[in-house]
Amino acid sequence: MKIKYICLLFLFFIQFTFAQIGFQDNILNSENVYPGYTNGFVHSNDIDGDGDMDLVVILGNGNEVAWLENLDGQGDFGTPETISLTSSGFRTAYALDVDGDGDTDVISSSDEYITWYENTDGLGTFISQQSIPFDAFSISYADLDNDMDLDIVASNYQDSKLVWFENTNGLGIFGSEQIINDGFTILTLHITDVDNDNDMDIIAGRDNENLYLYENTDALGDFGSSQLIGSTQYNADSISSMDFDNDGDLDLITVDGSVSGTLIWYENQNGLGDFADGINFGTGGVFMDVSDINNDGFMDIIVSGGYNHSSIYHINNGTGGFSSFVNFLNTYSEGTTNIYATDLDGDGDLDVVKYSEQYETISWHAYLDGQPDYGSEKVILTNADTPQEVIAFDIDGDGDEDILSRSLNNLAWFENTDGNGLFGNIRFISSDYCGSMFPTDVDNDGDKDLLCSSGSRFFWIENTGSQNFSIQHEIDDNTVVRFIDVNDIDGDNDLDIIAYKTNQILLYENLDSQGSYSAPQVLIDNVNVIGNGLKIADIDGDTDMDIVFGEYNLISWSENTDGNGAFGIPQGIASGVEDLHSIYVIDIDGDNDLDMVFGSDDRKIAWYENLDGLGAFGSQIIIASDTNTSAVVSSIFPGDVDGDGDIDILSTYSVSNYSGEVRWHENIDGQGTFNSEQLVSTSIGRPVSLFSSDIDNDGDMDVVSAGKNFDNITWYKNLNLLGNEIYGSVRFDINDDGCNTSNMELPNVMIQSSNGTDDFATFTKENGSYQIAVNEGDFVTAISGLPNYFSSNPVSNSSSFSGLGNTDISNFCLSSNQTINDLEIAIYSPFNDPRPGFDITYRIVYKNLGTTQLSGDITYMFNASKMQFLGANETVVAQTANSLTFNYADLNLLETRTIDLQFNVFGPPTTNINNTLVTTATINPVSGDNMPDDNVFTLNQTVIGSYDPNDIRVLEGEEIVMEDVDKYLHYIIRFQNTGTASAINVHVENILDDKLDWTTMQLESLSHAGRVEIKNGSEVNFVFNNINLADSTNDEPNSHGFIAYKIKPKSDVVVGDVFYNTAGIFFDFNPAIITNTVTTEIIENLSVSEFNNNTFSVYPNPTENQLTITSKIPLSAITIFDINGRKIKDVKLSNHTLQYQLDVANLSNGMYFIELVSENSHETQKFIKK
Incomplete structure (x- = not known):
């Protein structure tokens, strides 16, 4: 099952205070979500087994490895699907088959680990399988020991190591590091057979500007000492191999680290790895890929341009040289730090996909068949870098509100894919930086085009339909304009444009309603407009359009005196206003004329009443004034937020470059009396733009904002029902x-x-x-x-x-209404699963569900051969080699208590990955208990090699039998703040499967004080406010948290039903971290023959006299314990026993545990003697 990156869909974080409207944050764009300006990487393979090439990418400045599905085999890609998140910075991510099962897995390197993720279903569902602690600066992969699987080669910058890790069994179990070279810093790696001896050698670029060969001396991964190949002039940024001179052996090609990125050829002189001095043969960039691009049988070279350079395609002429080259001159070729040749459109030739860190964009070019050239650039994924403005309107003509963004690196839009606020990937419109923009139907064809001012260019971008903005039309190519507005200035029933140029307000007259405009005409001279302070409106109620404009300390309006665009002397509305940021003309007091509202740098929002409807304005009326001298009102927007028919005011306050708030101010009487501000959201980054529209088509006004410093574009769902x-x-x-x-x-x-x-x-x-x-x-x-x-x-x-x-x-x-004794107990591992050599914490959760106060003891049994007890937060009153006993007293009815225990899991070879650890807890008294079965809880855990700290687990596992559907499923959601600062608020959203009965949900344990909100029987929100969860960088032990709850299936479930469970974890206002999905399927009740599919089977259960024990592998020992952990019976077996009859007739009636041991397996089960 594919796990979609749903941070664009949900942020179930309700900012709610009594008597206020609530809002729900939904992040569309963030520097943590899309391509970033550091650590960009892209690789290609068929992830989901559908026969086309998907992409594996590193996003968000190195904090995420994700994959993008090639939806149609033609190069149209879906939204990023997260594979892994980290705070340590991913450097590389490759798509390959690690475990030899025929599908594509992923391997990544970061500042801390080399990790591989198994594609568990061949469809793109990934689980971390092993993390190797290694700060890898560069990695590569190949079969180094000729055992038909892929091993890993890695270099370390800090410790100056070159090592390899053996894939020991072909299934992705990697051994310890094997040092190839120590003491030299390796920057670049390439693996190939340069000496033609049928094994893989290593080419390494060191930080001393030299290139070295490490020969695989025996085809088993034993490498000789380094052999100098030659100088790279500068450090080699990229290394590859090809038969450059067509003499049948592999030569080497490097791109050096100079400004021009020189391409250097090292000739393999004898086919045995003896290389001639390097020869410069062209310019390149920073990253190289060698492939037969044009299908002529010769290997060509593509090189990424690096910063401020275009990417280049060098064509091999087949005679030992390169006859021509083609520049990728498109916008996002500059700053390309990663480039890769692959067939994205399924036509049999190699296209080119690029990652531009400079423009934070992934794009591709289709190879044009029969031509030494590539087609136009197609943007796959881009980031709205430092957004300046957001506007919501129907861009694609499907009847819902999409969102347009103007940012430093592009104009782009987000499609509202379902009309309810589910947004897809950002869609590229133009790379031109628009200092001002305005959407309007320029060509009168029923859709909105875009006006844009960029430097001295003023132009419009045509919306041709089909979600396409590919054609630009010049309006004025010699004037720098800002602050655009559109309306019918001259009374001829078409839409003219006004814009501000230095000291002047200009008119561009619409000549034909098809996009032709006049040369600029000066309407008003000697003005200095600032802060988006230019608006067209009928101020004096005479049905023609006047102009309102704001200067540094003055707001004025100018009358359209004849209705044809002749404007009178500006008339002052207000003076003494400090640095305006926004002006809007709208009816604030409900008297059917247009008033004026503004926000300014002196932390003020105010309005002026149009007293007579003719343009005579009253004195300033303050809506809000912030006392924080560091605050700035960065934008305002008027709209009916609370649905009561009058105009409220939305505002953004910037406290610093990295913090601010979105607020709203209620017009409480419809006549311009406003109450104190109410919070919409605490915004990360400096909020700079606001808009309001009905994004989710539910009849109320939602809010859209842009935040400058963290690239946040967010829409806030109006939850006005919650009041x-x-x-x-x-x-x-x-x-x-x-x-x-x-x-x-x-x-x-x-x-x-x-x-x-x-x-x-x-x-x-x-x-x-x-x-x-x-x-x-x-x-x-x-x-x-x-x-x-x-x-x-x-x-x-x-x-x-x-x-x-x-x-x-x-x-x-x-x-x-009756006397009931009813105890229950459960075990959780709240922070992580067991790993060889690491400590692990268990939490015993026990509660009194009865009507009487109870006292007793708890016995905890564990496998002492696999793990060691370290301590507990409660006193251990009795202890054996494999059991602990705790007392409890005066447990009140409906009271829950916990005990935390620490263990160390023994390292290999005592405890190995995939071993099963069994722990059992029993709470006494069992006798007389209303539900004795839940007085005992057994937790089975598989030992893992690595783990994702943000996950969800179901303790009952992947299957339950039909006879157990009336019992609880126990879930634990675990989270860790892997950032670099504490998380003030943590919210976890958990959508319950519709086959689970939400009314049976019981809260077991929380790591921190919090609350639970459940809406409509499925939307569960765990809210931890003001917990200041430590970050893992500064305080790893306290950076974890968890939620444990249990819930029953509905009564109408049947065999074959599957329960799915996934959680979204939100740290402050960062995008959601989406956990894995756990599944539990209902299967038929097991017969004796079906039990035999397990390693051990014990039946009948309950029993009176005898137990039959069968095993698929020879049994070596059987031990029986009572519920207090005391050993009752011990049987040693030999002669490869597969079945044994155990006499239990002499045991007292009650519950027991039976421990079954074979050479490589260990299991504990419980049985009842009746």
Whole structure:
């Protein structure tokens, strides 16, 4: 199952304060999501097995390895699908078959690890399999030991190492490093057979500007000492091999690190690896690929241009030279740091894909058949670098609101793919930097084109339909203009343009409604417009268009005196205004004339009333004024945020270059009286632009913003339904005299509130209190999932809300109607899975679900041959080699407690990858318990080689039998802040599978204080605010967190149903980290024959006298323990026993554990003696 990168879809982070509208952040663009300006890399292979070439890329300045699906085999690519995230910086990522199973896996290198990710289904679902601790500056891969699998070669800059790692079994289990060379810094690697002895040698470029050969002396990976090939003049940026001179052996080609990127040829003089001095033969760049581009049987060379240079294609003339070269002169050829030849369009020749760090763009060119040339550039993925402005409108004519962005490196847009706010990849329009833009239907064909001013060019980009903006039309090629607005200035029923040039406001008259404009005409002279302060509007109500403009400390308007574009002397509206940022002309007070509102550098938002509708303005009315002298009102936008029919004001406040807020100010009476600001979002980066429109087609106004410093473009879903609150507490009536504040508070009780259409739920806090945000209507609130031996008074409470800003209290008092003992226990590994040689923490979660206070003990059993106990946060009262016992006292009804235990997993060969570790916890007393089965919990874990710190696990595994569908599935979501600063807020979104019964959900344990929000039975949000989660760089042990909960399947599930579970983890306002997807399938109840498919089988269970034990491999020992961990019976076996009859007739009735041991396997099961 493919895991889509859904940070563009969801950020279930609700900024909600009582009596305010809530907003949900959805990040479209971020420097962490798209191609970045460092660590760019691209490689190609068929990831999903559909016969076309997909791409593996490094994104977000090196923090993500992802793959892009070639959707149609023609080079149209989908959204990035995350393979792995890191804070340490990926450097390379290659697509290859690591484990020999016929599909394409991925291997990456970073500042800390070389890691390979298995393509588990051949369709692009990846799981990290092994991480090798190694700071790899450069890596490559080849079969070094002639065993038909791919090994890894790596160089390390800091320790000056050149090493290789053997693929020991062909399945991707890599051995320890084998040093090839020590003491020299290797910058560049290439692997090839230069001496024609049928093994792979290594060519290395050192940091001393020389090129060396390391010969594979025995075809087994034993390498000789370095042999100098020659000087590279500068350090070699790239090395490749080809038969340059057509003499039947492999020569070497390098691109040196000079400014021009010189291409150097080293002739293999005898086919045995003796090389002549290098000969310069052309210019290049920084990265090279050698392939037969034009299918003429000769190897050609493509070289990336590096910064400020174009990429070049050198054509081999077949006679030992290169007859011509072709420049990739397109925009994103400059700054290309990675280039690769591959067939993206499935036509049998090699196209070229490039990664430009300078322009933060991945693009490709199709090879033009029969020509020594390439087609036009096609952008696959690009980043809106330092966005300046965002506007929402229907770009593609499909009836929904798309989003247009203007940034430093391009004009681009995001398609609203479903009309509900699901956005696809950023779509490239133009690489021209537009100082100002304006969307309007220039050519009167029913769609919106784009006006753009770029330097001294003023032009329009035609929207030709079909989502294409490929044609530019000049308006004025000799004038620098800014601050564009469009309307009918001269009363001839077409749309003219006004724009600001230094000291002048100009008119470009629309001559034919087809895109032809007059030369600029000066409308108003001797003005100095700033801050997007130029607007067209009918100020005096005479049906023609006047002009409003803002200067440094003055706002004025000029009357269109004849309706034909003759403008009068400017009339002042306001003076003493400091550095305007935004002006809008709109009816603020609902009196049907146009007022004026502005934001300025002195932290002020204010408006001026058009007193008579004729352009006589009143005094300044302050909407908001910030006392923070570092704050700036960077933009405003008027709109009806709360849907009450009047004009509210949205604003962005920049506190610094790296922080700011999006706010809104409610027009509380429709007449221009505004309340204090309300938060839409705390924006990362400096917010500079705002727009409001109905993005998700739900009838309310959403918000779009652009943030400058982290390239953030975000839309905020308006959750205006959430404006009322139900709150209260849950207590237990111990003495049957009613509840009061002295009664016991009950935590982790689910409270549900429903109006018949919308369902909202949460869990009570430690103090028994809860809060649920709801919308308007009639709601019934009740406790959900209450065992039948508890009674609730009242059973439910009713609340009725009309309008927003209301509250209602709904308290519940529980009492017991019978005496029940009911304990349960579970085990979680909250931070990571077991790894050989590493420590691991386990958490025992135990609770009292009954109606009586209980005391007793807990026994914890573990495999002492595989792991060592280090300590616990509770006192161990008894201990054996493989068991621990803890006491507990006075466990209250519905109380949950935890015990944390630390172990060290032994390293190889004692504990190896893929070993199974079994731990079992039992809580006593079992006798008399209402549900004795859940007094025992067994956790089976597979030992792993590496792990993703942000993941989800289901403890029951990939399958459950049909007879167990009435039992709980236990899930744990684990997260780690791998950034470089603490995360103030962490939010985890978890969409429940529709076959899980959300009303049975129980919260087991949280790493930090938080709350749970459940909406409509499936949308679960775990909210950890103000926890300041440490980052792994500065405080690794405290950088982890987790969520543990359990839930039952619905009663109507059947065999073959599969439960899927994935989580999205949000650290502050960063894009979502999407976890793996866990699956659990319901299978038939196992018969005896089906049990035999497992390694060990024990039956019948329960039993009275005898157990039959069968094994697929010879048994060596059988041991029985009681629930306290005491050894009851021990049987040693020989003679390759595959079946054994074990007499248990003398055992007392109750539950036992049976440990089964073979040479290479170990398993613990439980059985009941009756």
